[in-house]
Amino acid sequence: MTDPRLELTRIPLIKKILASRWLQWSLVAVTLPFFVLAIFTGLFGTPAGSRNFGIVFVWIVWWGLLMLVLVPFAGRFWCAVCPIPAPGEWLQRRSLVATRENGKLFTLGWKWPRRLNNIWLQSAAFLIVALFAKVILTTPFVSAVTLLILAGIAMATSLLFERRTFCRYICPVGGFIGLYSQVAPVEVRVKDHALCATHHDKTCYSGNEKGYGCPWLVFPATLDTNTYCGLCTECLKTCSLDNVALYARPFGKDLLTTQGRRLDEAYRSLMMLACAPLYTIIFLGPWAEIKEAAYAIGSTGWWLYAFGLLALTLAVVPGIFCVCSALSKFIARAKTSTRKFFVGYATALLPLGLAAWASFSLSFVLVNLSYAWQVLSDPFGWGWNLFGTANWKWTPYLSGWQGYLQIPILLIGLVAAIAVAFRIAREQRVSPRTALPIVLFCVAFTVVIVGLNF
Amino acid sequence: MKKELFALTIVLLIFVAFPASLFAYQAWRTNTSFGFAQDDVRVIALTANVPNNGGWSPDTIRVNLGERVRLRISSPDVVHGFEIPALGIQVAEILPGHVAEVEFAVSRVGKFPFACTRWCSVDHWRMRGSIKVIDPNNPNPLPQSFAPPLYQQLKIDIDALHPATNVPTQRPSATRGTLLSPVIADDLRVNSPSDVFAKLRTNDALKTNSDSQLWDAIAFAWKQSAGDDAIARGQKLFARDCAACHGESGKGDGPAGRNLPGLAAMQSDNHQMLEIKRGPADFTDAPKMLGASDVLLQGKIIRGGMGTGMPEWRTLYTDQNMWDVISYLRSFVFEYK
Numbered sequence: 001m002t003d004p005r006l007e008l009t010r011i012p013l014i015k016k017i018l019a020s021r022w023l024q025w026s027l028v029a030v031t032l033p034f035f036v037l038a039i040f041t042g043l044f045g046t047p048a049g050s051r052n053f054g055i056v057f058v059w060i061v062w063w064g065l066l067m068l069v070l071v072p073f074a075g076r077f078w079c080a081v082c083p084i085p086a087p088g089e090w091l092q093r094r095s096l097v098a099t100r101e102n103g104k105l106f107t108l109g110w111k112w113p114r115r116l117n118n119i120w121l122q123s124a125a126f127l128i129v130a131l132f133a134k135v136i137l138t139t140p141f142v143s144a145v146t147l148l149i150l151a152g153i154a155m156a157t158s159l160l161f162e163r164r165t166f167c168r169y170i171c172p173v174g175g176f177i178g179l180y181s182q183v184a185p186v187e188v189r190v191k192d193h194a195l196c197a198t199h200h201d202k203t204c205y206s207g208n209e210k211g212y213g214c215p216w217l218v219f220p221a222t223l224d225t226n227t228y229c230g231l232c233t234e235c236l237k238t239c240s241l242d243n244v245a246l247y248a249r250p251f252g253k254d255l256l257t258t259q260g261r262r263l264d265e266a267y268r269s270l271m272m273l274a275c276a277p278l279y280t281i282i283f284l285g286p287w288a289e290i291k292e293a294a295y296a297i298g299s300t301g302w303w304l305y306a307f308g309l310l311a312l313t314l315a316v317v318p319g320i321f322c323v324c325s326a327l328s329k330f331i332a333r334a335k336t337s338t339r340k341f342f343v344g345y346a347t348a349l350l351p352l353g354l355a356a357w358a359s360f361s362l363s364f365v366l367v368n369l370s371y372a373w374q375v376l377s378d379p380f381g382w383g384w385n386l387f388g389t390a391n392w393k394w395t396p397y398l399s400g401w402q403g404y405l406q407i408p409i410l411l412i413g414l415v416a417a418i419a420v421a422f423r424i425a426r427e428q429r430v431s432p433r434t435a436l437p438i439v440l441f442c443v444a445f446t447v448v449i450v451g452l453n454f
Numbered sequence: 455m456k457k458e459l460f461a462l463t464i465v466l467l468i469f470v471a472f473p474a475s476l477f478a479y480q481a482w483r484t485n486t487s488f489g490f491a492q493d494d495v496r497v498i499a500l501t502a503n504v505p506n507n508g509g510w511s512p513d514t515i516r517v518n519l520g521e522r523v524r525l526r527i528s529s530p531d532v533v534h535g536f537e538i539p540a541l542g543i544q545v546a547e548i549l550p551g552h553v554a555e556v557e558f559a560v561s562r563v564g565k566f567p568f569a570c571t572r573w574c575s576v577d578h579w580r581m582r583g584s585i586k587v588i589d590p591n592n593p594n595p596l597p598q599s600f601a602p603p604l605y606q607q608l609k610i611d612i613d614a615l616h617p618a619t620n621v622p623t624q625r626p627s628a629t630r631g632t633l634l635s636p637v638i639a640d641d642l643r644v645n646s647p648s649d650v651f652a653k654l655r656t657n658d659a660l661k662t663n664s665d666s667q668l669w670d671a672i673a674f675a676w677k678q679s680a681g682d683d684a685i686a687r688g689q690k691l692f693a694r695d696c697a698a699c700h701g702e703s704g705k706g707d708g709p710a711g712r713n714l715p716g717l718a719a720m721q722s723d724n725h726q727m728l729e730i731k732r733g734p735a736d737f738t739d740a741p742k743m744l745g746a747s748d749v750l751l752q753g754k755i756i757r758g759g760m761g762t763g764m765p766e767w768r769t770l771y772t773d774q775n776m777w778d779v780i781s782y783l784r785s786f787v788f789e790y791k
Contacts, residue, residue, distance in 0.1 A: 025461055032468050040473050047530035051551020096461040382480055383526060383553025391552075 005247040007191075009236065018233045018246060021211070025097045027081040034062075035083040035147070037379060042144020046381025050394070052140040053379030056371045058147070059137045064365035066177070067357050075181030079174060079230040084151050085166050088158030089215065099209055110161045112169055112217075118264040122175035123271055127313065129172045130275055131306050134282050134294035164215040167230060176272050179265060180354045181226040182254035183416075187247050188220070188229055188236065195243045196221035204235040204244060211237035220244055225254040227265070252351060255420045258344040258427060266346030267318060273349055273445065274317035276356035278309055280452045284363055321346070324437035331437070332430035344428060345438045348421040352442050355413020356449050359406040363453065366402055370395040403454055410446055417442045484526065495557060500527045502534040502548050502570060505577035510568075513583035517560060518590050524557040535571030538585060539770050540564075544571070560587045563595060567769040573698045576710050579765040603768075605753030608644065612753040613760075618648035618745035620655070622669040625740075627789040631674025634667050638675045643748040643777075647672050647787075651744075673788035680781030685790065688782030691775060699763070704737035704786035714763030734764070737786040744787060751780045 009015045017023060034057060042054030049055040070078045090096050092105045129136060129146070136146050150171070157166040167174050190196050204220045207213035211234040214220065218228050220235045235244045281287055282294040282305075293301030325342040334341075370392065375381075377390035384390060398405070421435040421442070484497050501511040517523050527536055529548045536545040541560060548554045560566070570581035589595065605612055640650050647669075654660055654668045663671075677685070693702070699711030711734035735754075737743055755776050758766030767776065784790075 022457075029461075029464055029468070032465070033472055036468055036472060037476075040476065046528065046551040048551030090465075095458060096465060097457055378551075380476070380480070381528070381551035381553075382483075383528070383555070384479075384483070 004253075005187075005249040007245045008186075008248055009245040014246065018236050019210075021097050021099070021237070024080060024232055028083055028086045031081050032083040032086065039144045039147055041375075041379045041381075042140040042142075042147070044380060045140055047140060048381060049138040049140055050368075050371050051374060051378065051381040053375040054140045054144050054147075055138065056368070056375045058143060060365060060368045061372050064361055064369070067354075067361035068365065071177055071180045071184065072354060072358065073184060073186075074231075075184030075186055075226045076177055076229060076231045077186075079167060079177060080232050082167075084147070084171075085154040085158065085164055087151070088155040088166065089164065091155065092158040092163075093212065099207070099211060105162070107158060107162060108160050112161055112165050116169060118262065119169070119175040119178070119268055120264050121169055122172060123264070123268045125170060125172035126175060126268075126275075127271070127310065130278075130309060130313075132297060133279070134291065135297060137283070138295070163213070163217055164230065165217075168216055168228065175268050176353075178227040179269055179272070179350055180357075181229075183252045183351055183354055184226060185249055185251050185253075186231075187226055187249055187253070188231060188233065188244060189223060189247060190221050190239075191243050191245050193221055195241055199241055199243075201240065203238045203240050207234075208238050208240065211235075213238070224257070224260065227254075252416060252420070255347055255350060255416075256423060258347055258424055261343045261347060263339065263343055266343040269346050269349045269353055270318045270321055271313045273353045273356065274313040275309075276353065276360055277448055277452050278312065280360050280363075280449070284360070284367070285452060321349075321438075321441055324441045327437040328425075328430075328434045332425075332428075332434040334428070334430055334434075336428075341428075344424050345421060345435070347424060348417045348435075348438055348442065351416035351420065352413045352445065355409050355416075356445070358413075359409045359449065359453065362405055362409065363402050366397045366399070369397055406453055407450070410449060414442055414446045495522045495524045497524045497526060500525050500536075502527060502529045502536070502574075502581070504531050504575040505580040506575065507531065509581045510570075510583035515583070515585045517585060517587055519563055519587055520559055520561060522557065522559045524555055527554045527556070528552065532574050533572050534574050534581070536568060537571045537770075538566050538568040539772065539775070540566045541585075543568075547572070560585070563587050563589050563592075564598070569770050571694060573710065576713070578698070578710070579695075582769070584769075603753060603756050604643075604749045605756070608749060610747070610750050610753060612750055612757065616646065616742075616745040616747075616750060618646070618651075618741045618743075620648055620651050620665070621741050621744060622666060624666060625787065625789050626666075626669035626673035628670070628673040628677040629789070629791070630667075631670035631672070631677075634663060634671040634674075638672070642676060642679045643752075646747040646750070647676065647744045649747070650675070673790070676781075676784050676788060677790050680777075680784070684778045684781045685785065687775075688778035688780070689785075691771075691779050692782050695767075696779070699734040700737060701734075704783070706734040706736035708734065711763070737783050740787050743783070748777070748780050751783065752776050755779065 009018060038054040038058050040054075041052050045052045045054065066078055092107050093100060094106050132142075135142050137143065153170060154166040157170060158164075196202075201208070202219070203213075205213045205218075214235055215232055216228055216230045220229075220239075223229055233246070236246065282291050285291070289301070290305065293299065293305040296302050322338065322342055325345055326338045328345065329336070329338050329341045332341075371394060373389040373392045374394075377387045378384040418435075418439050421438045422432045425432045425435040484499070496517070498515060500515070503509055503511060515523075515525075525536075527534075527545060527548050529550045529552070531550060533550065534548045536548060536554070536556070537543065541558065543556060543558055545554045545556050564587055566585045566587065568583050568585060570578060572578070574581065601607075638650060638654070640653060642650070645653075650672055651665075651668055654671070655665070660668060680688075692700075692704075697708055699706075699708045699714060701707040701711070714733055735742075754764070755771065756766065756768045758764050771779075
C-alpha cells in the first residue's frame with residue numbers, strides 16, 4: 001500500500017527552515033509582544049472587556065485562530081509558538097536560540113510523578129478554568145492574572161521539573177489541543193523505525209549540539225499520534241541519521257487506530273464534548289439567568305451552574321457514553337471489557353468534538369471579531385486611535401450566514417465520527433452494527449448542538 | 455554568542471521597552487508627561503462608575519478661575535452621560551471602554567454640581583459630583599447668600615397632605631377650555647388648581663357653567679400660562695430624570711421605583727397617622743395633583759423625598775428647569791392635546 005503522506009522536508013527550503021535554531025525563537029518573538037500587551041492591557045486597561053485588547057485578542061482572535069485554523073489544520077503548532085512556557089524554557093536552557101555545550105539544563109530536573117503521567121491533571125485544570133470561564137473570558141484583570149498565573153506555573157515547573165513538563169502535564173489548553181491535533185493533516189514522524197532501533201545515541205531524546213532532547217518527553221520512534229508532539233522540531237534538528245520528517249497527511253489519520261488509547265484521553269474527549277454546548281449556552285445563548293449565574297461567582301446560581309457543569313462533564317455525558325459502550329459490547333457479545341469499548345469508541349468523538357468547538361468558535365468569532373479593529377487602535381481603552389479604527393462600530397459578521405457555515409462543519413464532524421466508529425468496530429473485529437449505539441450518541445449530540453444554535 | 459545577545463535584546467525590548475513605550479505614549483497624550491504641559495490645558499481623568507462601585511472618581515474637582523480644563527471621561531461599566539447644568543456643559547454618551555473629552559474654562563467662582571444623565575443603574579441619581587472653581591487671588595471668599603425657595607417663603611408645609619377639595623368627573627381638557635377661557639387673575643404658581651376652581655365656582659358670572667367646563671378652563675389656563683415650549687422642555691427632562699421611577703405615563707410605576715420605600719405613613723394635622731401609597735408619586739392621581747400648587751411641587755423637587763428615594767434637584771436644576779418639569783407634570787391630569 002502506498003504511503004498517502006507527503007514528506008514536506010524533502011523540499012529544501014522547508015528542511016532548512018525547520019533545521020534552523022532560529023525558527024522557534026522567531027515565532028515566539030512574534031507571539032510574545034501580543035502576550036505582553038494582553039497582560040498589560042488586562043492589568044491597566046479599561047475593565048470593559050469588549051474594549052480591552054487582553055480580552056479581545058486572547059479570547060476572540062486567538063481562540064478563533066486556534067479552533068478554526070491552527071488545531072484543525074496544523075495540530076499542535078500553537079504549542080510550538082506559545083509564549084507562556086517560553087521564558088521558563090529559555091531560563092531552563094539559559095539560552096534563547098543556541099544549544100548548551102554540555103546540554104545540561106538549569107533545572108532541578110525532577111521527574112514528573114508516575115501517577116500523574118497522564119492528562120487527568122490537565123483535564124482538572126481545564127475544568128477549573130471552565131468553572132470561572134465567564135469571568136476569566138470577560139474581565140480583563142482576571143484574564144491577565146490567569147495568564148500570569150499560568151506563566152508563573154510554567155516558569156516554576158521549568159525550574160523544578162525536566163523539559164516542558166508544564167505543557168505535557170499541566171497546561172489546561174494543551175490536553176484538548178493534543179487530542180484534537182490528531183485530526184490535523186500534518187505530523188512529525190520518524191521515516192524508518194528500523195533505523196531508530198539501530199541508533200544507539202537516541203539524540204532525538206537526549207539532544208546533541210544541534211538541538212535539545214524532545215522537550216515533550218516523547219521518544220519520536222514511538223510516536224504514532226500527534227497527541228503529545230509539540231511540533232517544536234527539535235527532533236528534526238537532533239536526529240543525526242536524518243530519520244525524522246515533517247509530513248502532510250490525510251485529515252484524521254491518527255484516528256484510524258485505537259492502539260495505545262487511554263482512559264484519561266477518552267474521558268477528556270467526553271469532557272470537551274460536554275463543554276461545547278455549555279459554552280454555547282453561557283456565551284451565545286439567550287438564557288440570561290444561566291449567563292448571570294455563570295458570572296456571579298459564589299452566588300447560589302453559580303454553585304448550581306458549577307454543579308451542573310461538573311455533573312454534565314464528569315458524570316452525565318460520560319455516563320451516557322458508557323451506557324452506549326456497554327450496549328455496543330452487548331450487541332457484539334464480546335468478552336472484552338466495557339472499558340475497552342468506552343476507550344476505543346471515544347476516539348470517534350474527537351472529530352465530532354472538534355467540529356462542535358469549531359462551530360461554537362465560528363459563531364463566537366463572527367459575532368465579536370469587529371471588536372478586534374477597535375482594540376487594535378486603542379488596546380487599553382484609553383482613548384487612543386493608532387490606526388483610525390478605534391471608533392469602528394461593533395458589527396456581527398455574516399450574521400445571516402452563520403447557520404449555513406456551522407451546519408456543514410457539524411455534519412463533517414458527525415460523518416467523520418460515524419466513519420471512525422465503524423472503523424473501530426472493524427478494528428475490534430466485531431460487527432459494524434455494534435457501533436450503532438455510538439452512532440446514535442453522536443447523532444443525538446449533533447442534534448443538541450444544532451438545537452442550541454438555531 | 456552574538457546571536458544570543460541579539461535574541462536576548464529583542465526579548466528584553468519586548469518585556470521592558472515595549473510596555474514602557476506604551477505608558478510613555480499615554481503620559482504624553484494625556485499631557486502629564488514628565489510634569490511638562492504641552493499646552494495650557496489641564497487634563498483631568500474622570501471615571502464614571504455606577505454608584506454602587508463608587509460613582510464619579512474623583513467626585514470633587516478643583517479648578518482655578520479661568521483655568522482651561524480638559525475632562526477625559528471614561529466608563530468601565532455601562533453607558534453614562536455627563537452634565538454640569540449650571541455651566542451648560544454636556545457629554546451625551548460615555549460608552550464603556552471609550553474616552554469622551556470635553557474642554558472648558560469657568561469664568562466664575564463657585565461650586566458647580568455635575569451628574570450622570572443616563573439611567574445607568576437603580577442608584578443612578580446618586581451619581582453626582584462637583585467642580586469647585588477657586589479664585590487663586592481670593593481662595594476663601596465669603597459664602598454667597600441665597601433667597602429661600604418659594605415654598606419656604608410662603609410657609610407651605612410640603613410634607614402635609616393637600617388634597618383637592620373638588621375633583622372633576624372627567625379629565626379636564628385644555629382644548630375644550632378654550633371655548634370658555636374666563637379671566638383667571640390668580641397666580642397659578644401659588645394657587646392649586648383646586649383653589650382656582652373653588653374661586654371660579656363662587657363667581658356669579660360663571661354660575662351657568664358646569665363644573666366640567668370650569669375644569670376645562672383651568673386646564674387651558676395652566677397650559678397657556680406654561681407655554682408649549684416649556685411643556686416640551688419639561689417632557690424631555692421628565693423622560694431623562696423622572697420617568698425611570700415615576701413611569702413614562704406618570705403613574706409612579708417606573709421600573710426603578712419598584713423597590714423604593716416611598717412614604718408608608720404620614721402624620722396629619724390632627725396628629726393621626728395616615729396610610730400613604732408606597733413608592734414614587736402617581737402624577738395621574740387627580741385629588742393629589744389638583745390640590746398641589748406649583749410652588750408645592752417645586753418644593754418637593756427642590757428638597758427631594760427625605761428617605762423616600764426621591765433625590766433633591768436643587769443642586770442640578772435651575773428654577774426654569776423645575777417650572778418646565780412641573781408644567782409637564784400637569785399634563786398627566788390635564789388633557790393638553
